[in-house]
Amino acid sequence: MKRPRRAFGLLALLAVLALIAAACSSSSEETTTTAAPAESTTTVAAPAGEGFTFGMILVGPENDHGWSQAHFEAGKYLEEKTGAKMISLDSVNPADRPETSVEQVVDDMVDQGAGLIFATSDDMKDGIEAAAAAHPDIPMIWSSGDSAWAEGEGYKADLTNLGNVMGRMYYGKMIAGCAAAMTSETGKIAYLGPLINDETRRLASSVYLGAQQCWETAGKDPADLNMEVNWIGFWFNIPGVTLDPTEVTNGFYDGGADVVISGIDTTEALVVAGQRAAAGESVWAIPYDFVGACSEAPEVCLGVPYFNWGPTYLGVLNSVLDGSYTAQFQWVGPDWADMNNPDTSMIGWVSGDALADDAAAAVDVFIAGLGDGSINPFVGPLNYQDGTPFLADGETGNDQQLWYMKQLLEGMEGASSAG
Amino acid sequence: MTRVRAAVPTLVALALALAVGVALLLVVGAPPLETFRLLVEGSFGSASKISATLLAWSPLLLASAGLVVTFAAGLWNIGVEGQVIMGGIAATWVARTVPGPGWVLIPLMVLAGAVGGLLWAVFAGVLKTHGNVHEIFGGLGLDFVAAGLATYLVIGPWKRAGVASTSGTDIFRPEAWMPEFQAFGVGWPVIPVILGLLSVLVVWMLLRGTLFGLRLKAVGSNPYSSFLLGIPTNRYMLGAFAIGGALAGIAGTVQVAAFHHKLVPAISGGYGFLGILVVLLAGFSAVWIAPIALFFVGISVGSTQLDLQLGLDSAFGGVLQGIIVLFVMFGGAWSVRRASGRLTPQEEP
Numbered sequence: 178m179k180r181p182r183r184a185f186g187l188l189a190l191l192a193v194l195a196l197i198a199a200a201c202s203s204s205s206e207e208t209t210t211t212a213a214p215a216e217s218t219t220t221v222a223a224p225a226g227e228g229f230t231f232g233m234i235l236v237g238p239e240n241d242h243g244w245s246q247a248h249f250e251a252g253k254y255l256e257e258k259t260g261a262k263m264i265s266l267d268s269v270n271p272a273d274r275p276e277t278s279v280e281q282v283v284d285d286m287v288d289q290g291a292g293l294i295f296a297t298s299d300d301m302k303d304g305i306e307a308a309a310a311a312h313p314d315i316p317m318i319w320s321s322g323d324s325a326w327a328e329g330e331g332y333k334a335d336l337t338n339l340g341n342v343m344g345r346m347y348y349g350k351m352i353a354g355c356a357a358a359m360t361s362e363t364g365k366i367a368y369l370g371p372l373i374n375d376e377t378r379r380l381a382s383s384v385y386l387g388a389q390q391c392w393e394t395a396g397k398d399p400a401d402l403n404m405e406v407n408w409i410g411f412w413f414n415i416p417g418v419t420l421d422p423t424e425v426t427n428g429f430y431d432g433g434a435d436v437v438i439s440g441i442d443t444t445e446a447l448v449v450a451g452q453r454a455a456a457g458e459s460v461w462a463i464p465y466d467f468v469g470a471c472s473e474a475p476e477v478c479l480g481v482p483y484f485n486w487g488p489t490y491l492g493v494l495n496s497v498l499d500g501s502y503t504a505q506f507q508w509v510g511p512d513w514a515d516m517n518n519p520d521t522s523m524i525g526w527v528s529g530d531a532l533a534d535d536a537a538a539a540v541d542v543f544i545a546g547l548g549d550g551s552i553n554p555f556v557g558p559l560n561y562q563d564g565t566p567f568l569a570d571g572e573t574g575n576d577q578q579l580w581y582m583k584q585l586l587e588g589m590e591g592a593s594s595a596g
Numbered sequence: 597m598t599r600v601r602a603a604v605p606t607l608v609a610l611a612l613a614l615a616v617g618v619a620l621l622l623v624v625g626a627p628p629l630e631t632f633r634l635l636v637e638g639s640f641g642s643a644s645k646i647s648a649t650l651l652a653w654s655p656l657l658l659a660s661a662g663l664v665v666t667f668a669a670g671l672w673n674i675g676v677e678g679q680v681i682m683g684g685i686a687a688t689w690v691a692r693t694v695p696g697p698g699w700v701l702i703p704l705m706v707l708a709g710a711v712g713g714l715l716w717a718v719f720a721g722v723l724k725t726h727g728n729v730h731e732i733f734g735g736l737g738l739d740f741v742a743a744g745l746a747t748y749l750v751i752g753p754w755k756r757a758g759v760a761s762t763s764g765t766d767i768f769r770p771e772a773w774m775p776e777f778q779a780f781g782v783g784w785p786v787i788p789v790i791l792g793l794l795s796v797l798v799v800w801m802l803l804r805g806t807l808f809g810l811r812l813k814a815v816g817s818n819p820y821s822s823f824l825l826g827i828p829t830n831r832y833m834l835g836a837f838a839i840g841g842a843l844a845g846i847a848g849t850v851q852v853a854a855f856h857h858k859l860v861p862a863i864s865g866g867y868g869f870l871g872i873l874v875v876l877l878a879g880f881s882a883v884w885i886a887p888i889a890l891f892f893v894g895i896s897v898g899s900t901q902l903d904l905q906l907g908l909d910s911a912f913g914g915v916l917q918g919i920i921v922l923f924v925m926f927g928g929a930w931s932v933r934r935a936s937g938r939l940t941p942q943e944e945p
Contacts, residue, residue, distance in 0.1 A: 266904050271764070271856065274910075275865035276652040276896050278855070284644055285904060300763045303858070372751075372761030410751055410762040417740070418747050418762050418861045583758065594760055 225498050226259025229293075232286030233265040234279065234305075236298035237413050237442050242473060243466040244412065244442035247484045248297040248320070250467075254487035254519075255494050264289055270300060272415045279304025280311065287312055293497045295320065295490065299376065300412065302331075309339035316502045318342050318493055320486070321376060323580065326506035330581060337504050342489050344523040345510040347383035347579060348547055349482025350438075351554060352526045353463045354387030355543045356479045357436040359536035360461055364392075364401040367429035369422055370408040371441045373594055378582040381406050384438050385589050386554035391543055405434065406591030412442045423449055430460050436479065438463045444470055450477040461531055468517075471529045478529035480540070485525050508576065513548030555579060560587040609927030613920040620915065626908045635913070638901030639894035643780040651785040651855055652865075652893040655680070655847035657792030659871035660878075660885045661799045662713075662843030667880045668803055669836035670816035675720045675735025677868030678742035679713040679841045683848025684863040685746055686712025688765065691772035691852070692754065698771040705772065706791070706849050713845015714838050716742060721837035725830040739868075747861040754859065764860040774854040788850045793886070795843045800882035802839075812836055844868065870896075873921045879928075892917055 233252040237245035245267060252263040266282050268274060279301045283294055294317040296305035305319045315338060322341045323329035333339065357366045366388060368381045385404050392402045407429070410419040422445035429437050430453055439446040439462065450462035451474025464470035464481050471478035489509050496502040512522035526544065528537050546552030557568030561584035568574050584593035618628045639649045659676050666673035686708040694704055716738060723734040747762055754765045776783030803809040814822045815832045823829045851863050874892055878884035899913025 264904060266900065271860040271865075272862040274900070275862055275867075276648075276893065277900050281644075281648055282900070282904075285900070288642070289905070300761075303764075303767050372759065372763065374759040374761060408760065410747075410760070415762065415861075417743055592760070594758065 226255075226261030226494065229259070229261040229494075229498060230286075230290045231255065231261055231263055231293040231494060232283070232289075232291035232295065233263055234269050234282055234286075234294065234296045234298075234301065235265060235267040236270050236300050237268060239265065239267040241413070241442055241467075242444045242470050243464070244484075245297070246469075247467045248295065248486055251486035251490050252295070255491055258487075258491055259494060259498070261494060261498075264291060270298075272418065280308045283308035283312065283315075283317075287315055291315070293317070293494060297321075298412065299374065305339065306333060306336060309336045313338055316340070316493075316497050316504075318490070323506065325504045328577060329506065340493065340502075340504040341506045342486070342493065343508050344484050344486075344489075345508055346482065346484065346524055347379055347555075348511055349524045349526055350380045350383035351387030351390070351547065352540060352544055353438050353465075353480065353482045354384035354389075355391035356528070356532055356536060356540050357384070357438055357461075357463060358388035358392040358402060359395065359539045360479055360532065361402075361436050362459060363433055363435045364397075365403045365405070365432070365434040366436045366438065367432075367434040368404060368406040368591070369426055369429070369437055369439045369441055369446045370406050370591070371412045372410055373408050373592065375581045375583075377408075377440060378585055378593065379579060380440055381591075382582060382586045382589065383554075384440075385586055387543070390552065390554050391539055394543075395539065404589050405429065405432070406585060406589060408592060409441060414441075414443065414445065422446065426450070426462075427453075430458070435459060436461045436463065439465045442466060444473050447471070447474045447478060450474060463529075468525060468527060471527065475530045477531050479532045479536075480529040481527055483525050483527070485519060485523055488520055489523055508580070511548075516544070561585070562587055562589060562593050605927035605931040606924055609923040610920065612927075613916075613923040616919050616923070617916050620912075624908070626902075626906060626912075631902060631906065631908065631912070634901040634905055635895060635898035638898030640898075644782045645897070647782050647784050649890070649894055649897045650789050652897055653890050654785060654788030654792035654854070655850045655865065656867045656871055656874065656889045656893055657886060658795045658843045658847035658850065659867045660874045660889055661792075661795040661882065662840035662847075663871050663875045664799050664878075664880060664882045664885065665802070665812070665843075666717075666836045666840040667875060668809070668816050669812050669833050670819065671721075671724075671833060671836060672730075672732045673717070673720070673735055673837065673840055674732050674872070675717065675738045675868075676840070676844045676871055677864050677866070678735065678739035679716045679844035680848040680851065680864040680868050681739075681742040681746050682716040683709035683713040683845025684852045684859060685742075685749065685848070686845065687849040687852050688749075688754070688768075688859040691768045692765075696771070698773075698775060701771050702774060702787070702853065705853050706846055709845040709847075709849030710842040711845065713848060714842040717837040717841020717844065718834055721834045725833055743861065743864075746859065746863055750859055750861055762861050764856065764858045767858050768853070772853060773857050774850070776854075785854055788854045791846055791850065795846070796882055796885055799839075799843075803882065808832075808835070844871075870917075873917065877921055877924055 235245040235248055239249040240246055256263050264286055269282055297320045299321045309317050317339050319339055319341055321343045323331040324333040324339050325341045326332055368384055370377055370381055393399055407425050409422050414422050422441055426437050426446045426449040437446045444464050447462040447464045450460050453460050454477045461477050461479050463479050466483055468483045470481045509523035511524040512518055516522050517525045555574035557572040558570040559568040561567045621628045621631055640646055687705040690705045690708045720731055720734040720738050723729040724731045750765055751760050751762050756766050774787050777786040811827050812832055815829050819829050852859055874889045878888050895913045895917055899910040902908040902912055903910040
């Protein structure tokens with residue numbers, strides 16, 4: 178059969194190049210081989226976890242300087258503390274791994290001997306619940322979920338092997354809001370949001386409350402503080418599917434905001450701020466999730482609220498090792514005695530190089546107030562965005578009210594749900 | 597004998613591709629033998645692995661079979677990806693709106709998927725036959741529109757309560773899940789595999805044993821002569837689009853009903869584009885689609901193990917697929933050139 182050979186060859190070449198390019202772009206993330214547990218059997222007695230394997234499923238790249246890396250580092254912390262071995266798989270989401278489901282990954286990990294599985298994304302809800310039902314004898318943790326919370330809306334009483342771990346990041350976000358408000362010259366701050374759900378509304382609102390608190394403490398007019406929220410649609414950029422966080426951040430700065438607080442898993446906001454500052458603009462950013470996130474542009478980084486999953490995950494692993502594991506819902510706060518203690522504090526805050534001394538002092542006062550309870554911005558009267566009451570006058574928000582925030586707060590600009 | 601000889605360039609190309617793959621592995625410091633062992637074990641090493649591979653095989657078969665038809669008509673149907681997505685969207689719509697038991701719902705979802713893919717393909721076809729828009733550009737444009745529509749539906753009208761995320765819609769109710777056949781301790785995707793194999797069989801018979809197929813191939817070889825000979829060229833081209841689109845749309849149904857059990861923006865899984873490579877590698881013949889597609893999804897499914905067990909980025913699987921296609925294409929071009937080189941000197945003086 179005769180065919181248009183030249184067009185055919187060209188097309189074939191294009192298709193192949195596209196395939197290779199696609200493959201290479203995702204392979205540009207450098208992969209680190211999981212460190213084998215210490216082989217120095219001569220010096221130390223075998224730790225409790227020697228011979229035990231746990232699985233760590235990450236939604237994004239393990240070196241994203243954000244959410245996923247924080248979990249990956251926690252896995253390494255567990256290896257170091259117990260001698261257990263981690264098997265991990267990153268970028269587990271339908272866009273990056275179209276032929277792989279969370280259930281299949283769990284099956285694989287169990288096949289390889291994993292006796293505990295961490296599924297570390299809100300996005301893995303359906304998959305990890307199905308996997309927990311399929312492997313009722315394997316303890317599993319769905320991080321940021323509410324499936325084990327008897328008082329929660331998503332409680333799954335029958336999944337007795339599936340626990341939840343989450344940090345009380347609203348503290349970290351309030352501190353971030355305070356740092357933003359103490360730095361902003363224009364009074365316009367902006368929040369780069371991921372997708373919209375209870376968790377992300379909670380965290381965006383926390384930034385606003387923290388900013389308001391410090392702004393007013395500094396004696397400024399509340400009417401002069403504005404906060405805009407824009408959502409990209411997922412936890413990180415997926416070209417063609419989400420909004421591009423780089424563009425959204427640029428849009429914020431173009432619109433007059435001078436501090437952007439990131440709520441997404443990756444560091445685009447900070448990178449953009451660094452570029453614009455290099456061009457002479459007075460802009461700053463606050464990244465999220467990972468203790469080392471400021472390193473991509475320290476000169477514009479006001480600080481980072483981060484998760485330190487290690488200690489809590491260690492508690493889970495130890496309970497599995499000694500046979501006392503039960504599926505619990507754990508919502509863990511900072512260790513106020515030392516927020517940055519890697520062995521005790523779930524939520525940390527590191528002030529960045531760009532945070533001025535007076536602002537840093539105000540942030541420290543705010544942190545101290547949160548720690549001793551003298552400051553609590555989650556006290557009514559507080560209204561939702563549409564004016565309906567969130568907390569009545571004098572009412573202190575309880576865990577259910579904080580976890581299941583149905584809207585952003587009154588005064589915030591941006592969508593509370595999809596339009 | 598000629599058959600054996602014809603296979604030589606392909607075999608040489610495969611060997612070269614393998615050699616390049618090994619060289620790449622050595623460069624990144626991965627053990628080649630272990631890598632290939634993990635690829636095989638990760639795709640065919642256990643009952644559950646074989647089941648996962650078959651589940652990925654089915655939509656690729658459907659998309660590839662559809663492409664054989666459009667290629668036979670001389671059409672560069674680059675819009676398969678969009679047709680798969682529209683099939684997935686249509687099937688999701690049925691799953692979300694139609695009540696009733698599974699035996700009603702599943703056939704309706706397959707039908708809806710076929711219609712969704714068909715309409716989208718015919719759209720590209722009409723743009724070509726009546727709007728003079730080349731099908732590559734029409735198809736590619738419609739791919740983006742379909743992907744945008746899926747994302748819009750997931751984050752908009754079909755969003756989960758209280759959530760706005762591109763993550764995916766709510767999980768379908770169990771009746772809208774394609775039932776699996778339980779054996780050897782795992783569920784087997786029997787319906788998707790049957791749909792996939794059936795599509796290959798139908799396409800093979802269509803092109804080999806029917807007048808329609810014969811005329812379609814005539815249109816593909818030389819549309820102008822065919823037209824002069826009285827074949828309604830446009831109608832045949834649209835027919836090819838319709839068949840190709842319907843099969844691609846059923847691939848979309850398989851993706852939502854048998855794999856994700858919900859609609860996600862990346863519902864096509866890239867099988868539309870991968871299907872083009874499969875068909876190129878199969879030399880446009882329906883016969884070779886099944887083994888080649890199996891080989892390709894085997895690499896895709898198995899490559900997860902590279903990451904999990906070797907710390908090697910699983911994108912290596914995609915690189916290997918690309919290298920193979922590239923070398924086989926070069927092999928084909930080389931043998932054509934050699935054949936024509938043998939002829940021309942004798943003819944020229």
